Amino acid sequence: MTDTAxxxxxxxxxxxxxxxxxxxxxxxxxxxHHHAGHMGDDGSGESHFTVIIESGHFSGKSRVERxxxxxxxxxxxxxxxxxxxxxxxSAPEESERK
Numbered sequence: 001m002t003d004t005a006x007x008x009x010x011x012x013x014x015x016x017x018x019x020x021x022x023x024x025x026x027x028x029x030x031x032x033h034h035h036a037g038h039m040g041d042d043g044s045g046e047s048h049f050t051v052i053i054e055s056g057h058f059s060g061k062s063r064v065e066r067x068x069x070x071x072x073x074x075x076x077x078x079x080x081x082x083x084x085x086x087x088x089x090s091a092p093e094e095s096e097r098k
Contacts, residue, residue, distance in 0.1 A: 054094075
């Protein structure tokens, strides 16, 4: 089961990715409950996330380039607030939904 995140950190992630990458699809999933009490758990309940993002900005880009684009959009959050981020990035032409 996935938990589509709605907390303050998830909202910031969503807003920044929408602004930077104009995604056709964006899911921000809070995985923090899987890591409660572990290293990196800051007690906020918003420290570990998965992002599933589809954007035309990813067309022709490698997996590493796509991850770097997401990381750039979230750089200061990754440095201070997000302990772990899993990224699944695709271009529209790669969509499984077609």
